[in-house]
Amino acid sequence: MESLSSFEIWFVFFTRLLPVWTSLIIVFSALFYWRKHLGVIGHLCNSPIGLVGLFIVLFWVFGAIFADMIALFDPYEQSGMFRRKPPGTINTKVDLPYIFGTDTLGRDLFSRMIYGSQIVLLIAPAACLVAYVVGITLGLPAGYFGGRSDTILSFLANLVLAFPVILLFYLLVAPGVRETILPNIMAGVFFLFPIIFALIVIYSRFSERLNILIPSVITIIVVGAWLYSGLVFNADPLGWVAIDPNELNIFAAVVFATSPGVFRLVRGLTMDIKTRDYVAAAMTRGEGPFFVMIWEILPNARGPLIVDSCLRVGYVTILLGTLGFFGLGMEPESPDWGSMINQTRSYIRLVPTIVLPATLALASFVLGLNLLADGLREESLKD
């Protein structure tokens, strides 16, 4: 069987990734050129660790965007002739190389890795975003008002945090659970928060100016109801927004496991910031509590929140990988990294390289996020 030498493998790898390299060069030159005007992101130029992190993260972001141009094969296409082939084997039928080899069903590992980034880079940040909105919407009032609602919410958050994550997933992401309405109820609750949050933001700012308030509230409710119907009930009247029941289940479980941590963080930050003078000044001006929370406290908590969000996206990526590793959630053909690890790990004695693409992809993406978070933290402390 024909195959490429290791030099040729890396040559093909670099040429296939040309769109990614080009975009990276453009982004980084832009970053250096305007570094004085970009705030914290611009300060990153002084931190080699942060730059390395940003590089890795953007590599995967562009990899996901240009997946169709980069991949050599269809990630789902099986080939009986080329099973568990080592890296560099050439498929003589179509004259294309499997540069990272194939898995046990003869699917190209390189293409699966690239397409897998699309799934991971969509679900992990999206789940984090929803978890953040939930955590902020509940954490701000809890930290600001304190009292009984704070006690109850903190108790609930500690309840979830006391669960070992893996037990939570075995209870919440299972075929049995998917037959009940539990995932839809959870998603239904979580997806309400973005709408509530948007309404609070608008109301706290424009409560006096009805000519802006009324149209924006109507827009939020209409758009929110449309997205909500598609995501929670899978019944979008236009048919644009749809989500797989599996994915909804995973999404809800990940948000459920992540938001209590965000809640605790936001609550702590709020309790700290509300003692500052500018908050007292805003209260003396006669601003309402929600204005103070959203427009005074939240912007001043952004530093720790940005750093934490980088770490948390990495953590959620690990969680998604854990789900895939235990074969929970995703359908078996899915090229996400966790499932790939699960499907290939039994064959490492036959072909040791078979498991490398997915494992190294996952580890490098999380590493990039953690390095980026570290760089951002260092730079934001300097101000």
Add this chain to the structure above:
Amino acid sequence: MLLFIGKRLFVLFLTMLSLSFIVFTLVTIEPNLKKLALNQANMRMEEEAVQSWLEKNGYKRPILVQYGEWLGNALTGDFGYSTHFRKPVNEVIWPKLWHTGILMFWVLIITIPISLLIGIIAGMREGSKTDRVLSVFSIITTSVPQYVSGILFTIIFSSWLKLFKGVAKAGSITFENFTLPVLTIVIYDIGYIARMTRASMVEVMNAQYIRTARLKGMSFISVVFKHALRNALIAPFTVIMLQFPWLLTGVVIVEKLFNYKGFGFLLVAAADQNDIDVTLACGVVAVILVLTTQLISDIGYAFLNPRIRFS
């Protein structure tokens, strides 16, 4: 102090009750019970037969009644019967928990000294070259989850160098087959605890009293040992204790990865096989372990840190 412990115990009791109820509800959802019925009685049962089986075995009663009955039995030490192993749950779960205990023991024995040492050395002189190197090392180790590092270690040490075994057998532990599972958990945890220790150490080293001690002429080393360490190690103590849910998750992954038949392996097998009583028992035991460590952490923190104790 007694009032503090009493309050904590009350919250702990409430949390345990709620968590065990949540676990109970989620394990005994209808699809699981139906699968159990089909498995236990007859694979080709009609819908009515399934319903009558559920009725006969008391799964149709209100959830609170079922939970109360289960709780009463559990409190008297009866966790039910395993449908997969065909043994009482008590005979299944305790030996497995012992195996996991051994694993955890070695993990903690290795992790704690190494990670504290790394954290202290890195945080001692913030921004130095040693600090940079050690910090990047801890970031790398926390970025690589156990299911990745475990597989990579197996390839390197088992397939390639042939130093250790890639499968760990519970019950007959040797250096050869036990190193990789322990190493995998240790590597992941070291980074996290080391970073926390470093942060706490940096904070203490920037405090006024350290500067005073330096200015009055004490040597750097004796300032670190006599003044800084005592305060810097309070936070890592809590972190190590609160690590427990993560540690448990890591143990489940590693046991599955290396086929080590301990508590985590049992949990996964029970959940996969729809073994309701074992899953319940495992879930509750896991929750009790986590909450107990949290209690120890809270009380220990108050004990070590007088500022918390008296406020």
